[in-house]
Structures are given as structure tokens and as C-alpha cells.
Amino acid sequence: MQNYQIARRAQIGVIIPSTNTGVEYDLQRFGLDGVTWHPSRFWIELRNWADEVAKTGDNENTVFERFLDIMRAEIPYAVRNVLSANVKHIMLGMSAETFWGGLEGNIRFEQEIRDQIGDIGLTTGATATRMALEKFGAKTISVITPYPQVGDDNVIRFFSDIGFKVHKVKGLNRPSATAIAETSIKDVIDAIYEVDADHVDAIVQCGTNLSTVDLFPTFEHILGKPLLPINVATVWHALRSCGIDDKITGQGRLLEEF
Structure with missing residues (x-):
């Protein structure tokens, strides 16, 4: 493994919606030596679902599915951008997409990401x-x-x-x-x-x-x-996938026990 000055153990790219503040807040709890997190945002055009319901007359379920459809087209750009940092693992900081369509939809969605990132490791919320x-x-x-x-x-x-x-x-x-x-x-x-x-x-x-x-x-x-x-689960999965087995106290049993 290449010996990086500040990320000797892992450089992890994190794909998040432009509207998201929760993922970065949670990541700040995990300042592990030799591990760096690199968020890359994708644009969220349809941000206010209640306003869209009022404007279009569509129900909230239809609007939420439209939100996801728009989001799907933006994700590859954020993945492309963070890959330029030579990250060694990709963690998806959004979850609805990873559950959509059940197991079949999850497999299809993950494969689309893997087709773009190649041999780099992948963490999704569902998995x-x-x-x-x-x-x-x-x-x-x-x-x-x-x-x-x-x-x-x-x-x-x-x-x-x-x-x-x-x-x-x-x-x-x-x-x-x-x-x-x-x-x-x-x-x-x-x-x-x-x-x-x-x-x-x-x-x-x-x-x-x-x-x-x-x-x-x-x-x-x-x-x-x-x-x-879900953010703790993805952090845990990404760290373990990168061979980092540190037991972290105070952030829940998952990181303390496994």
C-alpha cells in the first residue's frame, strides 16, 4: 500500500446530496488517525417536496419518486469528481436509492456504481x-x-x-x-x-x-x-472494508463490538 502522509490507512470518498448536512456532522465524530473522509456533493434540484405537491397537485409519493429520478442523473458526476482524488473506497451518503426496488433494485443500483468505480470498494446504506x-x-x-x-x-x-x-x-x-x-x-x-x-x-x-x-x-x-x-452502519462497513478494525466507544454497539 502506498504510504500517504495524512491518510496512511484509508482515503474514503463520500457521495452526498447537495442538501445533506447530516453525513458530514456524523463523520466529524470519527477522526481516526490515518483515515480521511472526502465528501463529494451531487446537485439536488427538487429540494422542497411540499412546495412541489402544492404547485403540481401531485401526491407526495409521486413527488418523492420524481426527486429520486432527478437525483439518479446527478450521482455519476459526484462519483467522477471524487475519483480524481485517488480515493481507495467509496461510501454512499444517501440511502433511499439503495433500498429502492427491494433487493433487485439494490443490486441493480450498486452495479451501476461499480461499473463506474471499477475495483474500488463500495459501501451503501442497504448493504x-x-x-x-x-x-x-x-x-x-x-x-x-x-x-x-x-x-x-x-x-x-x-x-x-x-x-x-x-x-x-x-x-x-x-x-x-x-x-x-x-x-x-x-x-x-x-x-x-x-x-x-x-x-x-x-x-x-x-x-x-x-x-x-x-x-x-x-x-x-x-x-x-x-x-x-444508517450513517454509523456505513462508517462501520467502510472502515472494516478498508481493513480498519478499531473498536470505537461512545458511538454505539456496532462499532464497539464488531
Whole structure:
């Protein structure tokens, strides 16, 4: 391995929407020696879904799918840009796309990215959460998202396709891409209690702009089960894929135990 001055262990490119502030906030919790994170943004044109609903008369599900369609065309440019930094791994800092269409859609989407990046390693939210849940031996899960119903339906489809029983999904249905990061702490806590049940083995949070890294580690102690923020799952997967096995305390059981 080439001996880089500041990134002797890993240079990780992070692909994020232009509206996203949650991923970088969470990454600042992981200042590991010899590891550097390199965000590359792709343009989000359709940012306010509530306004689009009011303007077009379309329902929120149709508008959200339009948002994803526009986003798909922009992602390759952000990937191209960060590849010019000679990064050694790519981590996708958006999650809805990685769940869309269930397992089949996930495989297709990941392959499109792999076709562009070649032999460089890849981390996506869907794959990272699946591997994390498998580490804990979870069978029945609940999920918190910032999405409208169509987003929740695709999350349910993905996790069902890969063999998990989904007890409940709480979609917070945020009105815009930026409003996801403005979700109140109370709304997140209420959602945790709403989706929890004695037979639920783990709770997953989707939506990378919805940072829960300050809340979920505490609630793991309160509820006595794993709570997995998607940004923590992708950080864990990216680090482990790069051969970095540091156990990190204070950011949840996943990074402490596996």
C-alpha cells in the first residue's frame, strides 16, 4: 500500500446530496488517525417536496419518486469528481436509492456504481445495515425514516426480500430535503418508542440527513437492543472494508463490538 502522509490507512470518498448536512456532522465524530473522509456533493434540484405537491397537485409519493429520478442523473458526476482524488473506497451518503426496488433494485443500483468505480470498494446504506443486523443476529426489526409512504414501502420491501421480519416502519414524512436535518429530537424519540416492541430485535434509522448518532447509543442502554443509525452502519462497513478494525466507544454497539 502506498504510504500517504495524512491518510496512511484509508482515503474514503463520500457521495452526498447537495442538501445533506447530516453525513458530514456524523463523520466529524470519527477522526481516526490515518483515515480521511472526502465528501463529494451531487446537485439536488427538487429540494422542497411540499412546495412541489402544492404547485403540481401531485401526491407526495409521486413527488418523492420524481426527486429520486432527478437525483439518479446527478450521482455519476459526484462519483467522477471524487475519483480524481485517488480515493481507495467509496461510501454512499444517501440511502433511499439503495433500498429502492427491494433487493433487485439494490443490486441493480450498486452495479451501476461499480461499473463506474471499477475495483474500488463500495459501501451503501442497504448493504451496510444488512451486514450490521446479521452481526447482531437480528430477525425482527423496526425502522425509522424521514420518507413519505412510498419510501417506507421500499424499505419494507428491501428488508423483507433479504429475510427480515419488519414489525413497523415510522415515516416522519419530512417536507423537504433540508427539513430532514431539522427534525426535532422529540420527534425522533417519539418514533423510537412508537416502533419498539419486546419482540423487536433491533431498530434501524434510514435517511442519511437524519442524524441520530447523538441519540441512538443512549437508547441502546434504555431499550437493551441495538439501534443502528444508517450513517454509523456505513462508517462501520467502510472502515472494516478498508481493513480498519478499531473498536470505537461512545458511538454505539456496532462499532464497539464488531
